[in-house]
Each structure stands twice: as structure tokens, then as C-alpha cells.
Amino acid sequence: MAVVVVVVVGGSSGVGGGNCSGGGMMLIVVVGVEIKPLIRPTRQIMKIGVKNYDWHELFPKVKSNAGAIAAIWAPIILIRTLGMLRSRFQSLPSAFNICLVPTPSRNDKDKKRKRFFKQWFQKVSKNEKKNIFKFVVVWNQIINSFREEDLISNREMDLMKIPLSSEIFSGVVRWPVFLLANKFSTALSIARDFVGKDENLSRKIRKDNNMYCAVKECYDLLKYILEMLVVGDLERRIISDIIDEVEESIRNSSLLENFKMSELPALHDKCIELVELLVAGNEDHHGKVVKVLQDIIEIVTNDMMLNGSRILNLLHSQQEIEGEETEFFSQIEPQLFASKHSIHFPLPDSGPLNEQIKRFLLLLTIKDTAMDMPSNLEARRRVSFFATSLFMDIPSAPKVRNMLSFSVLTPHLSEEVTFSTKELHLSQEEVSIRFYMQKIFPDEWKNFLERMGSEINEEDLRNWASFRGQTLSRTVRGMMYYRKALKLQAFLDMAEDEEILQGHESIENRNDTLSAQLDALADMKFTYVVSCQMFGSQKSSGDPQAQDILELMIRFPSLRVAYVEEKEEIVADKPLKVYSSILVKAVNGFDQEIYRIKLPGPPNIGEGKPENQNHAIIFTRGEALQAIDMNPR
Numbered sequence: 061m062a063v064v065v066v067v068v069v070g071g072s073s074g075v076g077g078g079n080c081s082g083g084g085m086m087l088i089v090v091v092g093v094e095i096k097p098l099i100r101p102t103r104q105i106m107k108i109g110v111k112n113y114d115w116h117e118l119f120p121k122v123k124s125n126a127g128a129i130a131a132i133w134a135p136i137i138l139i140r141t142l143g144m145l146r147s148r149f150q151s152l153p154s155a156f157n158i159c160l161v162p163t164p165s166r167n168d169k170d171k172k173r174k175r176f177f178k179q180w181f182q183k184v185s186k187n188e189k190k191n192i193f194k195f196v197v198v199w200n201q202i203i204n205s206f207r208e209e210d211l212i213s214n215r216e217m218d219l220m221k222i223p224l225s226s227e228i229f230s231g232v233v234r235w236p237v238f239l240l241a242n243k244f245s246t247a248l249s250i251a252r253d254f255v256g257k258d259e260n261l262s263r264k265i266r267k268d269n270n271m272y273c274a275v276k277e278c279y280d281l282l283k284y285i286l287e288m289l290v291v292g293d294l295e296r297r298i299i300s301d302i303i304d305e306v307e308e309s310i311r312n313s314s315l316l317e318n319f320k321m322s323e324l325p326a327l328h329d330k331c332i333e334l335v336e337l338l339v340a341g342n343e344d345h346h347g348k349v350v351k352v353l354q355d356i357i358e359i360v361t362n363d364m365m366l367n368g369s370r371i372l373n374l375l376h377s378q379q380e381i382e383g384e385e386t387e388f389f390s391q392i393e394p395q396l397f398a399s400k401h402s403i404h405f406p407l408p409d410s411g412p413l414n415e416q417i418k419r420f421l422l423l424l425t426i427k428d429t430a431m432d433m434p435s436n437l438e439a440r441r442r443v444s445f446f447a448t449s450l451f452m453d454i455p456s457a458p459k460v461r462n463m464l465s466f467s468v469l470t471p472h473l474s475e476e477v478t479f480s481t482k483e484l485h486l487s488q489e490e491v492s493i494r495f496y497m498q499k500i501f502p503d504e505w506k507n508f509l510e511r512m513g514s515e516i517n518e519e520d521l522r523n524w525a526s527f528r529g530q531t532l533s534r535t536v537r538g539m540m541y542y543r544k545a546l547k548l549q550a551f552l553d554m555a556e557d558e559e560i561l562q563g564h565e566s567i568e569n570r571n572d573t574l575s576a577q578l579d580a581l582a583d584m585k586f587t588y589v590v591s592c593q594m595f596g597s598q599k600s601s602g603d604p605q606a607q608d609i610l611e612l613m614i615r616f617p618s619l620r621v622a623y624v625e626e627k628e629e630i631v632a633d634k635p636l637k638v639y640s641s642i643l644v645k646a647v648n649g650f651d652q653e654i655y656r657i658k659l660p661g662p663p664n665i666g667e668g669k670p671e672n673q674n675h676a677i678i679f680t681r682g683e684a685l686q687a688i689d690m691n692p693r
Contacts, residue, residue, distance in 0.1 A: 143431075145443065145444065145447055146238070146239055146270075146431065148447075149235070149236075149239055149447075150235070150269070152195065152199075152447060152450060153191075153192045153195040153196075155450035155451055156194070156195040156198070156450055157191050157192075157194070157195070158450075158456060159449075159450055159452075159454060159456060159457060160194075160198070160456075160457045160549070161191055161194055161456075161457075161552075162456070162457060162458055162459045162462075162553065163456060192228065192231065192233055193224065193228045193229060193560060194552045196222045196224055196228060196233070197224065197548070197551075197552060197560060197564060198548065198552075199221075199222055200221050200222060200224065201548055201564060202442075202443075202446065203217055203220045203221050204217070204221075204565075205541075205544075206220075206434065206436075206439050206442075207507075207511070209504075209527070210504045210505075210507040210508045210511060210524070211434065211436045211438055211439040211504060211507070212433075212434050212435075212436060212439055212507065213506070213507045213510055214510060214511075216433050216434055216435070218237070218418060218419070218422060219236065219237045219238045219241075219422065219426070219433050220236050220237075220238055220433055220434065221236060222234065222235065222236050223415065223416070223419065224560075224561065224563070225412070225561070226557075226561060229557060234273075234277055234419075235270065235273055237419065237422045237423060237426060238431065238433040239270050240270050240271075240273060240274040240277075240423060240426075241426045241427065241428060241431045241433075242426065242427055242428050242431070243268070243270050243271040243273075243274035243275075244271075244274040244275060244278050244423055244424065245328075245427075246271060247265055247271050247274065247275045248324050248325065248328055250264060250265065251265075251321045251324060252321050252322055252324050252325060254316070254321065256316075257313070257316070258310075258313040258314065258315050258316050259313055261315075261316065274423060277423065278420065278423050278424065281416060281419070281420040281423070282331065282420070283303060284416065285335070285338070285416075285417060285420065286299055288404065288407060288408075288413065289338070289349075289353075289403055289404055289405065289407060290353070290397070290402065290403055290404075291401065291402065291403060291404050292397070292399060292401060292402030292403070294396070294402075295353075295396055295397055295402050295403075298357060298396070299357075302357075302360055302361070302365075305318070305365065306319075317366070318365065318366055318367060319364050319365060319366065320363065320364050320365075320366065323359060323363045323364045324364075326359055326363070327356065327359050327360065327364065328424065330352055330355050330356050330359060331356070331424060332421070332424050332425060333352050334349065334352045334353065334356065335417060335420055335421045335424065336421065337349050337352065338405075338406075338407060338417050339414075339417055339418060339421055341406040341407065341409075342406070343405075343406060346400075346403075346405055349397075349403065349405050350397045350398055350403065353396070353397045353403070354396055354397060357396060435503065436503055436504065457549070459553045460546055460549050460550040460553055460581055460582075460585060461550075461553070461581060463546075463585055464585075464682065464683040464684055465584060465585045465586070465587075465681065465682030465683060465684075466585070466586065466587075466682040466683060466684035466685065466686065467586070467587040467588070467589060467680035467681055467682050467684070467685050467686070468539050468542065468586075468587070468588045468589070468685075468686045468687075468688060469589050469590075469591060469673055469676060469677065469680055469685060469686070469687045469688070470532075470535060470536075470539065470588075470589075470590045470591065470687075470688055470689070470690055471591045471593070471669050471672040471673050471676075471687075471689070471690070472532055472590055472591060472592045472593065472672075472690055473593050473594060473669075473672065474594055474605070475530070475531070475532060475690055476526070476529065476530070476531045476532065477526075477531060477532045477533060477605050477608035477609055477612065478522055478523065478526040478531060478532075478533045478608045478611070478612075479493055479522055479525050479526045479529060479531065480522070480604060481518050481522065484521065484522065484525055493525055493529070494521070494525060497524075497525045497528050497529075500528075501528055504528070505524075508524050530690070532590070532608075532609075532612070532690055533608070533612055535688075535690050536588070536590065536612050536616060536619060537616075539588050539688070540588060540616050540618075540619070542586050542588070543582050543583075543586045543588070543618060546581070546582045546585055546586055547578045547579070547581075547582045548564060550577075550578050550581045550582065551564050551574075551578055554574065554577065554578070555574065559574065582618070583618055585682075586618075586682075587618075587620065587680060587681055587682065588616075588618065588619055588620065589620045589621070589622050589643070589676055589679050589680055590609075590612075590619065590620070590621050590622070591621075591622045591623070591672050591673055591675070591676035592609055592621050592622070592623050593623060593624060593672045594623070595609055595621060595623035596623045596624060596625045596626065596642070597626075599651075609621060610646060610649075610650075610651055613644075613645060613646035613651065614646045614649060617645070617646060619645070619646075620643055620644070620645055620654070620679065621643070621644050621645075621651070622641065622642065622643050622644075622675070622676035622679050623641075623642055623644075624639060624640070624641055624642075624659070624663055624675060625639070625640045625641075625642050625656075626638075626639055626662075627640075637662075638658065639658075639659040639661060639662055639663065640656050640657060640658050640659060641656070641657045641659055641663070641675045641676065641678070641679075642655070642656050642657075643655040643656075643676075643679045655679060657678060659675065663675045673687055
């Protein structure tokens with residue numbers, strides 16, 4: 061026999077004077093899930109005395125394990141700010157693997173959880189790097205959803221997403237740019253003014269892992285872009301010899317001896333100028349690209365390399381040119397990159413290549429302002445909640461096919477479904493809904509205009525405003541994230557590496573076997589029923605809300621609407637009112653009846669909201685049922 065769990069979530073019910081405090085319920089969840097599991101280990105740690113403390117120079121009088129206690133409480137207390145999120149971001153994939161990546165057996169699950177809590181504040185281990193791509197897929201989907209809701213701008217989306225490429229399966233991760241903000245510029249300043257040995261400079265940069273990642277990625281991206289851009293034989297040999305000289309100096313710890321670091325800012329400026337031209341991709345700027353490339357070669361060989369003649373001598377021997385080195389360079393330099401066949405500009409219009417070029421430009425130019433990403437308070441709240449939830453003492457997730465199935469039920473009487481055009485522009489006390497929303501959510505309005513461009517129709521405007529009011533469309537969109545999350549989790553369970561690289565969105569848009577399996581599995585595990593009590597009468601009377609409800613079903617094909625139909629039948633030559641509970645879905649732009657259950661009489665014999673839910677419960681399925689108000693707090 062199936063076990064049914066009913067969860068009721070809501071704000072002020074408005075029926076019978078009942079009230080359920082959302083704040084009180086949240087406090088219970090926080091205390092029970094986050095705080096209570098840490099109380100017992102905290103008491104045990106406090107009882108353990110300290111005899112020999114390794115950091116006695118810093119804490120000469122310490123006699124307790126205060127540091128250990130701070131460590132186990134820090135994820136609960138501190139991942140509430142963007143600063144802490146940035147500092148602990150590289151530990152999120154490990155926590156994600158513990159919570160949301162299924163394990164083959166119970167023993168493996170227990171071992172993985174114990175190992176994680178032992179290494180709570182360490183970075184991603186080598187064994188876990190191979191599974192980090194699952195975290196990357198989920199993180200990018202979260203950022204995409206922020207953009208779809210206009211919580212962030214296009215620029216913020218570029219700063220927060222993690223590039224997904226084949227190298228990630230080997231554990232090479234390119235962290236989001238907002239983590240690396242200003243790190244490359246800082247490393248440049250350190251190297252420019254540094255006096256000492258290469259080992260000390262390397263140690264200083266590697267001490268900040270984000271700084272080291274920024275430097276390494278910028279170097280790799282520069283090599284990759286030059287490889288794609290430069291196609292002439294002579295030019296490729298020059299660049300190859302320079303790269304070999306740099307890497308040999310790094311291996312021999314002689315970079316500071318062989319190169320003048322004081323010229324790095326000039327090289328940095330020229331690289332920015334080059335990448336900006338590549339991003340623009342204007343064919344008329346071919347001459348500008350040539351000039352910048354010539355300037356880069358001159359800065360490196362003449363100003364930075366103490367033994368730049370070595371590169372010229374190699375070319376001299378290869379080209380069998382007689383004469384002085386200066387004469388050689390004067391003959392070669394003006395001709396470098398000048399030929400139409402020496403560079404491939406504009407670069408191929410490739411999505412992945414364009415993304416890497418834009419990312420390189422961000423790494424070179426981004427300043428401290430990116431450290432405040434995302435700027436929207438709601439986006440910050442969601443990111444902080446997501447990060448903190450990964451450190452809760454919760455069971456590890458099974459595969460989607462093994463999860464409990466559940467339903468969500470929302471009662472609806474006559475509340476707003478979607479703001480109408482008339483309501484948007486109607487002035488109430490000289491302020492329209494549209495004007496009010498623009499002033500309350502100025503950043504989201506700006507992001508909406510950026511997303512829509514010049515093609516803003518009335519329907520898009522209605523949806524944007526409705527998603528920010530107490531409307532049924534807002535609730536439905538929020539609850540349908542359940543299904544979206546299940547599909548994403550199932551995708552990670554079932555997809556091969558190549559399909560993951562293609563992206564979750566591309567699989568959703570394809571009409572193939574995997575896409576059909578994901579839809580079927582999500583529908584098996586999740587059902588959403590909105591009990592629209594007045595839908596039948598609204599349809600018969602031509603109420604615009606009936607059309608709005610139908611459009612919700614069209615936008616979310618798995619949404620189901622239940623309502624009570626009242627009609628008159630002739631029984632024994634006498635008129636008799638017959639009541640039926642009906643479930644419908646959208647098919648080809650119309651509502652189609654799925655089930656019809658005849659009721660013994662009028663369903664509303666008590667309070668309105670409970671009866672509205674009761675008649676629709678029969679259409680729900682699964683082991684759990686969540687009944688949630690239309691406008692929960």
C-alpha cells in the first residue's frame with residue numbers, strides 16, 4: 061500500500077481565520093535541518109582539550125578547539141554573502157557530488173559523505189574532478205534561469221557561467237569570471253614590480269588559486285587565439301619560437317632573468333586592443349589587426365626579451381639571410397602579418413570560439429565591480445540558498461527513476477491569472493501597474509528590455525508584469541521548476557559525455573529517444589494540478605481569465621487543470637443539477653478532457669478553499685502531495 065505524505069505550504073489562508081506563518085515554518089526548517097545536526101558534534105569537540113597546537117605562534121594561549129568549531133559552522137553561518145560564496149565556490153562541486161550525484165551502493169554513499177565532511181574546506185579533489193561536469197551543467201542552468209527571469213543581464217550571465225568543454229572531463233575547470241575578477245590585473249602588477257627569484261613569484265601567485273587560474277587561462281587562451289588567427293608560415297614560426305622561449309624559461313625558473321616584466325602593462329593593453337577587434341569581427345579592420353599584431357611582436361622581442369636576438373637568429377638561419385640582426389629585423393618586421401594570407405580575419409563564426417574570445421576579453425578587462433555579481437537581490441538570495449543547501453545534513457539523492465513520485469496541488473478561485481493589457485495601463489491613484497513594476501524592479505525592467513531588444517509585444521509585457529505580481533501564472537512557473545529540475549537530473553543520469561557537451565537545451569529541442577525518455581520520466585515522477593473552481597463557468601461566460609488559464613496550459617504542456625462542472629439534466633421529466641469533477645489538458649491550442657468524475661452533489665458544502673482542493677485530490681498521484689497556495693509568502 062502506498063504511503064501518501066501531504067505537505068501544506070501557504071501564507072494567510074483567508075478561510076476560517078487560519079494562519080500559517082511562512083517565517084515560522086522557515087525557522088523550523090533552518091533549525092531542524094541546518095543547526096540541530098551540528099549541536100552534538102560541537103559539544104564533543106568542546107570537551108577535547110588542546111595540548112600541542114601547531115599554530116601556537118598565532119594563537120599562543122589557545123586551549124580549545126575553537127577553530128574546528130568555526131570550521132564546521134562556517135558553511136551554515138557564512139555562505140550568506142557573496143564574498144564567502146566566492147571564497148568557498150570551489151568546494152561546491154564536492155558538496156554537489158555528495159548531495160545530488162547518485163552512488164551505486166549504500167556503503168559507497170556513507171564513505172563519500174564521511175570523506176567530504178573530513179575535507180569540508182578543501183578544494184575539489186582529483187578523484188572528484190571527473191564528476192565536476194555535472195555541477196557545471198546544473199550551475200549553468202541556474203544562471204540561464206536567472207536570465208530568463210530577467211534577474212541578471214547578458215553581461216552578468218557571461219560573468220557567472222562556467223564554460224563546458226571536453227577538457228572538463230579530465231578535471232580541467234574554467235571557473236566563472238566573477239570569481240576571477242581583477243585577478244589577472246593584480247597578478248600583472250605583482251609580476252611587474254616583483255624583485256626576487258622565479259620560485260617566489262610563482263609561490264606568491266599560486267597562493268591565490270583564483271589568481272593562478274586566471275593567469276594560466278589567459279596564457280592558454282592567448283596561445284589558442286593566435287593559433288587560430290595566424291596562418292602564415294613565417295609568422296607562425298616566430299610565435300612558436302617566442303612561446304618555446306617563454307615556456308623554457310618557466311621550466312628553468314629563469315623567466316625574470318630572460319624577460320623584462322616592466323613591459324607587461326604595454327603588452328596587456330595591446331592584447332586588449334587585439335581581442336576587441338576580434339570580437340567586433342569587422343572586415344574593414346584588417347589593417348588594424350595587422351598593426352596590433354606587429355606591435356605585440358615588437359614589444360615582446362625588442363622590449364621584453366633580453367635575448368630577443370635568439371629568435372631572430374633562428375629565423376636568420378632558417379631563411380639563410382645574410383647581414384646584421386638589425387638589418388634582418390628591419391627587412392622582416394614591416395612584412396609580418398601584412399599579407400592577406402598571413403592571418404585568418406575575421407575568425408570563423410563558431411559559437412565555442414566566439415565564447416572563448418569574449419571570455420578572454422572579460423578576463424583581461426574585468427574590474428572589481430564584477431565581484432558584486434549578481435547585483436539583483438533575489439538572484440543573490442537564490443545563489444546563497446543553493447550554496448548553503450549543499451552543506452545541509454540531508455540524504456543523498458537517488459537516480460530520478462528511483463525517486464518517489466509526487467504531485468503539487470494549488471487551489472484557485474478568481475484571483476488574477478495574468479494581468480490584462482487594460483489592467484497594465486489602468487491608473488489607480490494615478491499610478492499604473494506597468495509604471496509601478498518598472499519603478500519597483502528597475503534592474504529587471506532594464507534586463508527585460510535588453511533580452512527582448514526592439515521586439516516587445518504586449519503579450520511579453522503582460523507576462524513580465526504578471527511574474528512580479530500575485531498571479532497564478534507566477535505560481536505555476538515557480539512550481540513547474542520541479543519538473544524542469546527533474547528533467548535536468550534525469551539528463552545527468554542518462555546522457556553520455558557527448559550529449560552533455562551538446563548541452564541540456566539542445567537535447568530538449570531535439571525530437572529523439574533521449575528527449576522523449578526525459579519527458580516521460582519527468583511526467584511519471586511529477587504532476588501539477590491547479591484546481592480552478594470557476595474555470596467551467598468562466599468558459600461558458602466568455603471570461604478572459606478562462607483564456608489566460610488555457611494559455612498557461614499551452615505554455616506548460618504537463619500542467620493539468622481541475623474544475624467543477626455544473627449542468628442541468630432532465631431526469632424523470634424533472635430538471636436536475638448534475639455536478640462533475642473534470643481534469644483537462646491543452647491539446648492543439650484547446651482544452652481537452654482527460655477524466656470526468658460524477659459527484660453526488662455540490663462539492664462546496666463547507667469552506668471554499670478546502671473543498672476546492674478536495675474534489676481535485678483524486679486527480680493527483682504519487683507517494684507525496686504538496687498543497688500550496690497561489691500566493692505563498
